[in-house]
Amino acid sequence: MRILAINPGSTSTKIAIYENDRCLWKEGIDHPAHELKNFARIADQYEYRIKHILKTLSDNDAPLESFAGIVGRGGMLNPLAGGTYSVDEDLVNILQNAPGGEHASNLGGIIAYHLGRKISAPAYIVDPVSVDEMEPVARLSGLPELPRLSQSHALNMKAVSRKAALKMGKTYQEINLITVHLGGGISVAPHRQGKMIDVNNANNEGPFSVERSGTLPSYQLVKLCYSGKYSEKEMQTKILKEGGLYAYLGTKDAREAERRMNQGDAQAKLVLESLCYQVAKEIGAMSAVLLGEVDAIVLTGGMAHSQFISQEITRRVSFISPVMLFPGEEEMEALALGALRVLRGEEQALSY
Ligand SMILES: Nc1ncnc2c1ncn2[C@@H]1O[C@H](COP(=O)(O)OP(=O)(O)OP(=O)(O)O)[C@@H](O)[C@H]1O
Numbered sequence: 001m002r003i004l005a006i007n008p009g010s011t012s013t014k015i016a017i018y019e020n021d022r023c024l025w026k027e028g029i030d031h032p033a034h035e036l037k038n039f040a041r042i043a044d045q046y047e048y049r050i051k052h053i054l055k056t057l058s059d060n061d062a063p064l065e066s067f068a069g070i071v072g073r074g075g076m077l078n079p080l081a082g083g084t085y086s087v088d089e090d091l092v093n094i095l096q097n098a099p100g101g102e103h104a105s106n107l108g109g110i111i112a113y114h115l116g117r118k119i120s121a122p123a124y125i126v127d128p129v130s131v132d133e134m135e136p137v138a139r140l141s142g143l144p145e146l147p148r149l150s151q152s153h154a155l156n157m158k159a160v161s162r163k164a165a166l167k168m169g170k171t172y173q174e175i176n177l178i179t180v181h182l183g184g185g186i187s188v189a190p191h192r193q194g195k196m197i198d199v200n201n202a203n204n205e206g207p208f209s210v211e212r213s214g215t216l217p218s219y220q221l222v223k224l225c226y227s228g229k230y231s232e233k234e235m236q237t238k239i240l241k242e243g244g245l246y247a248y249l250g251t252k253d254a255r256e257a258e259r260r261m262n263q264g265d266a267q268a269k270l271v272l273e274s275l276c277y278q279v280a281k282e283i284g285a286m287s288a289v290l291l292g293e294v295d296a297i298v299l300t301g302g303m304a305h306s307q308f309i310s311q312e313i314t315r316r317v318s319f320i321s322p323v324m325l326f327p328g329e330e331e332m333e334a335l336a337l338g339a340l341r342v343l344r345g346e347e348q349a350l351s352y
């Protein structure tokens with residue numbers, strides 16, 4: 001059974017072809033900034049991206065008609081349980097309106113639907129950014145007007161958690177994990193027997209990342225917002241795109257920061273150590289969520305490739321449980337396997 005997986009990012013679209021659970025081929029299509037700037041909204045890019053996907057498939061002799069299903073990354077929907085969802089016209093309309101905010105992953109379901117329709121094949125999304133399996137006690141922030149929102153790297157964290165469980169000879173439903181995605185954003189989530197029962201909102205809570213500020217001192221934040229120095233948009237950019245490592249060091253590349261540290265740059269060392277310190281602190285908090293019953297802590301995402309970063313986190317949290325490393329991300333495979341489970345009848349597709 002052949003599946004086309006589509007993962008739209010802010011500057012590229014990754015596509016992969018799977019024959020059952022085997023990846024046959026993978027490619028990233030870059031979208032230059034000057035082309036993307038012609039679109040007022042991210043959802044408006046779907047025809048442009050479809051054109052590039054079809055050309056890439058045709059250049060690689062992969063006819064659209066050969067696919068039994070098309071699966072895209074799911075975006076910022078209203079809170080929903082993890083799993084594989086069927087995409088129909090209603091869901092496409094919702095994704096077009098971006099209820100949870102603009103995010104490139106909103107395009108995943110829209111593109112999958114339109115490609116699927118061309119060949120009468122089903123379209124799916126898997127474990128969207130807004131997967132919400134939080135317990136009621138985790139939802140309060142301290143102000144009733146500002147409930148905590150579950151927005152995270154759920155797709156990769158759930159895929160890697162399943163792999164970690166397999167490595168331990170168990171299923172995802174049988175164990176408790178704290179899974180940490182160390183990417184452009186950082187998610188730290190306690191998974192209790194197959195459910196992600198809490199998570200820092202990777203857009204604006206928890207540790208700072210290479211580009212996001214993470215949790216900020218709220219009173220000082222209010223003062224900065226009203227200082228007259230920044231517009232609302234500029235403040236959002238500071239928090240989401242120009243915070244964290246970038247704000248302190250002017251780079252979003254953790255490898256560059258590490259190079260500087262190794263050449264004796266004390267500021268680079270402090271900032272990298274602080275990032276790891278904050279991640280470790282969040283892991284500690286999530287171990288309390290799991291009442292200390294943690295089978296393993298799992299580190300994944302691009303920064304888990306770094307020996308310094310993974311060791312620096314590990315030395316602070318290894319008293320809680322063993323630490324397992326799964327560097328990089330498994331998003332394409334997670335998409336394909338999510339669709340495959342449904343196409344094989346092993347799981348029922350959910351409806352949004
Ligand atoms: N081998 C490596 N050693 C150290 N850091 C690395 C390595 N590879 C990637 N990184 C760092 O990981 C960070 C981004 O990770 P990643 O590529 O997983 O993020 P992304 O896919 O852009 O974002 P996200 O995971 O949030 O969707 C960058 O700062 C990058 O420098």
Ligand SMILES: CCCC(=O)O
Binds near residue numbers: 129
């Ligand atoms: C909300 C976090 C997900 C991402 O950054 O892709």
